[in-house]
Amino acid sequence: MEITPQKIAVIMAGGKGTRFWPRSRSARPKQFLAIAGTETLLHQTVHRLEGAFEPQHVFIITTRELADETRKMLPELPPENILVEPEGRNTAPCLALSLVEIERRIPEGVMVVLSADHWIGDTEAFIQDVDLAVDHAASHQELVVFGIKPTYPETGYGYIEAEGPESAGVQKVLAFREKPPLGVALQYLESGRHYWNAGMFVWALSDFRKALLEHCPEVLTPLDEWTSQGADEAALTAIYGRLPRVAIDVALMEKARNVALVSTHFRWSDVGSWPAAIEFQEPDANGNVVQGQAILLDVKNSAFFGGTRLIAASGVSDLIVVDEPDALLICHRDKAQSVKQIVDRLQQEGREDLL
Amino acid sequence: MEITPQKIAVIMAGGKGTRFWPRSRSARPKQFLAIAGTETLLHQTVHRLEGAFEPQHVFIITTRELADETRKMLPELPPENILVEPEGRNTAPCLALSLVEIERRIPEGVMVVLSADHWIGDTEAFIQDVDLAVDHAASHQELVVFGIKPTYPETGYGYIEAEGPESAGVQKVLAFREKPPLGVALQYLESGRHYWNAGMFVWALSDFRKALLEHCPEVLTPLDEWTSQGADEAALTAIYGRLPRVAIDVALMEKARNVALVSTHFRWSDVGSWPAAIEFQEPDANGNVVQGQAILLDVKNSAFFGGTRLIAASGVSDLIVVDEPDALLICHRDKAQSVKQIVDRLQQEGREDLL
Numbered sequence: 204m205e206i207t208p209q210k211i212a213v214i215m216a217g218g219k220g221t222r223f224w225p226r227s228r229s230a231r232p233k234q235f236l237a238i239a240g241t242e243t244l245l246h247q248t249v250h251r252l253e254g255a256f257e258p259q260h261v262f263i264i265t266t267r268e269l270a271d272e273t274r275k276m277l278p279e280l281p282p283e284n285i286l287v288e289p290e291g292r293n294t295a296p297c298l299a300l301s302l303v304e305i306e307r308r309i310p311e312g313v314m315v316v317l318s319a320d321h322w323i324g325d326t327e328a329f330i331q332d333v334d335l336a337v338d339h340a341a342s343h344q345e346l347v348v349f350g351i352k353p354t355y356p357e358t359g360y361g362y363i364e365a366e367g368p369e370s371a372g373v374q375k376v377l378a379f380r381e382k383p384p385l386g387v388a389l390q391y392l393e394s395g396r397h398y399w400n401a402g403m404f405v406w407a408l409s410d411f412r413k414a415l416l417e418h419c420p421e422v423l424t425p426l427d428e429w430t431s432q433g434a435d436e437a438a439l440t441a442i443y444g445r446l447p448r449v450a451i452d453v454a455l456m457e458k459a460r461n462v463a464l465v466s467t468h469f470r471w472s473d474v475g476s477w478p479a480a481i482e483f484q485e486p487d488a489n490g491n492v493v494q495g496q497a498i499l500l501d502v503k504n505s506a507f508f509g510g511t512r513l514i515a516a517s518g519v520s521d522l523i524v525v526d527e528p529d530a531l532l533i534c535h536r537d538k539a540q541s542v543k544q545i546v547d548r549l550q551q552e553g554r555e556d557l558l
Numbered sequence: 559m560e561i562t563p564q565k566i567a568v569i570m571a572g573g574k575g576t577r578f579w580p581r582s583r584s585a586r587p588k589q590f591l592a593i594a595g596t597e598t599l600l601h602q603t604v605h606r607l608e609g610a611f612e613p614q615h616v617f618i619i620t621t622r623e624l625a626d627e628t629r630k631m632l633p634e635l636p637p638e639n640i641l642v643e644p645e646g647r648n649t650a651p652c653l654a655l656s657l658v659e660i661e662r663r664i665p666e667g668v669m670v671v672l673s674a675d676h677w678i679g680d681t682e683a684f685i686q687d688v689d690l691a692v693d694h695a696a697s698h699q700e701l702v703v704f705g706i707k708p709t710y711p712e713t714g715y716g717y718i719e720a721e722g723p724e725s726a727g728v729q730k731v732l733a734f735r736e737k738p739p740l741g742v743a744l745q746y747l748e749s750g751r752h753y754w755n756a757g758m759f760v761w762a763l764s765d766f767r768k769a770l771l772e773h774c775p776e777v778l779t780p781l782d783e784w785t786s787q788g789a790d791e792a793a794l795t796a797i798y799g800r801l802p803r804v805a806i807d808v809a810l811m812e813k814a815r816n817v818a819l820v821s822t823h824f825r826w827s828d829v830g831s832w833p834a835a836i837e838f839q840e841p842d843a844n845g846n847v848v849q850g851q852a853i854l855l856d857v858k859n860s861a862f863f864g865g866t867r868l869i870a871a872s873g874v875s876d877l878i879v880v881d882e883p884d885a886l887l888i889c890h891r892d893k894a895q896s897v898k899q900i901v902d903r904l905q906q907e908g909r910e911d912l913l
Contacts, residue, residue, distance in 0.1 A: 224872070243875045478721050498904070500897075500899055509886075512886055513884065514886045514888065514911060515885065515887050515888070517888075517889045517890065517896040518890030518892065518896065524888060526886060530869075530870065531868070531869045531879075531886065533871040534870075534871065535873030541855050541856075541873065544872075545870045557868055
């Protein structure tokens with residue numbers, strides 16, 4: 204009889220999420236918003252693990268700025284399981300810090316790296332895929348990445364090229380590919396061997412340590428020294444501030460050779476923009492989606508994310524309206540990416556009150 | 559040397575103005591809004607008379623509901639010059655009540671009837687036209703109406719058919735015409751003898767009394783009885799509530815034969831809708847008009863009547879956006895008349911808080 208390895212979840216929850224302005228703010232990032240259901244994405248991410256992970260083995264890693272609110276939002280987790288980055292420095296330092304923090308508490312286990320601000324359908328399929336990846340990582344000492352089967356030639360995601368064919372649901376990874384131009388994305392889509400990289404990883408603590416030390420010791424070694432010196436919280440700020448700002452994909456995954464891919468069987472969305480959030484709402488007969496109270500006359504294909512105020516609209520179509528007490532967004536559905544420009548403008552104008 | 563007759567202004571200020579929802583409300587009608595300049599329409603109407611009328615000869619008539627606020631807004635007028643209708647019952651009762659109230663204070667004079675919620679350009683030309691009308695009314699014992707030269711075939715106004723040609727700026731009126739269908743409005747426009755009826759009248763107190771008694775005694779007689787019984791305010795409510803709801807045009811002007819028209823030399827607008835209000839704002843290079851703070855990206859031909867909140871818009875055109883703390887209107891420029899439907903809906907839904 205095989206022994207099930209200890210499963211540890213690490214949920215990265217330090218995202219800023221300016222793309223949901225004006226609803227998302229620096230102190231209220233995307234993972235704190237209920238934009239893909241009635242629960243926040245953070246709550247959904249944690250609750251999805253219920254029954255499959257012990258609460259004391261579910262860790263959140265977030266920035267100092269967001270830690271208190273995150274702890275408050277998740278009374279079901281031990282408060283000390285909310286790990287704190289002094290600041291956001293991309294995913295390699297984030298996961299290396301998670302590693303050393305978890306190693307101090309749990310000597311052995313398999314770490315499942317998840318994002319707090321993604322949506323996942325089909326919890327059962329998700330847990331099955333996780334268990335498959337955990338078993339594979341534990342039994343093969345490999346770094347496992349989840350691969351999402353692409354459904355269209357998205358140019359905003361990184362891709363993973365797998366060798367194929369699958370053996371027991373797992374295949375070898377040949378390469379990680381940066382966000383492609385459209386022509387390349389189309390080739391990827393046709394190849395049948397390219398998967399979206401959703402930034403979800405599974406690896407044994409010991410294998411992750413080994414791989415970091417081999418491929419990017421500059422990320423792990425300073426943290427190991429910090430641990431050996433007593434892991435003083437104040438000391439971490441200076442050490443962490445000198446770690447390279449680098450993604451785990453670049454620092455580790457692109458270099459490691461023992462990487463395997465589990466192609467997923469659950470529906471997934473990174474809920475990357477307002478139009479993506481609209482997909483989670485049931486439209487009325489005119490294609491409109493309403494949160495809050497609205498009177499709509501001759502309105503089509505529009506979305507109203509309101510609050511307590513009444514929104515009355517007439518003779519408009521293809522709009523996204525987001526209504527917050529201090530700011531209002533009115534945007535053509537095809538122009539949702541311009542939210543970034545608006546946020547940039549607010550930064551230039553020093554409107555920290557709105558960011 | 560001719561004696562200049564005593565000029566008395568009566569400004570009707572009981573309008574409800576639902577067409578400017580959500581900025582206009584039952585307690586904040588159109589005349590209280592600064593929608594055609596930096597001052598409210600009421601203030602503009604009163605200030606336009608400065609120098610030409612004695613403050614004690616400027617009267618406002620409004621409803622009980624609006625009287626306190628109107629008095630507060632106009633400290634430059636004697637408080638007792640704010641005349642109070644127990645309720646709005648159209649212009650014939652309103653002007654008959656004005657007559658009996660003014661007669662108690664001023665035995666003789668010429669009454670100039672104005673609206674509190676119209677915009678008038680060229681104050682000098684306006685005062686000249688007023689003086690011409692006052693002199694004519696006083697010297698000819700006629701009821702004078704101002705006629706606005708039509709510039710397009712408006713179907714929302716009543717018209718006045720004049721006999722022409724003018725003699726010393728005045729001509730005889732042949733008929734008052736109801737709001738016409740478009741074909742008729744086009745004929746009126748071509749005739750050169752039809753004028754818009756802006757509801758501005760000039761007549762001696764004594765001539766007005768005589769005409770009311772002749773053509774609609776049912777409007778004046780009960781008020782005369784009320785006066786003879788001591789003009790008790792509480793008694794007025796019951797008496798006023800039984801007066802016919804009728805416009806002065808129908809009750810009097812269409813029947814009287816001693817009616818003259820002064821064609822105006824000032825610019826005029828009844829500021830009847832949000833698109834009309836936009837005309838008073840200077841658009842930017844993209845045809846946009848902004849009140850308040852806005853970030854506009856690729857926005858054209860739109861108007862933003864904001865408040866303290868930031869409005870950010872992207873990729874939209876031909877919108878009217880009106881932002882109030884408790885309600886938001888987003889409306890295609892060509893659909894501004896649907897504000898009425900929205901207000902009707904709110905009434906049906908019992909949303910008095912928003913009306």
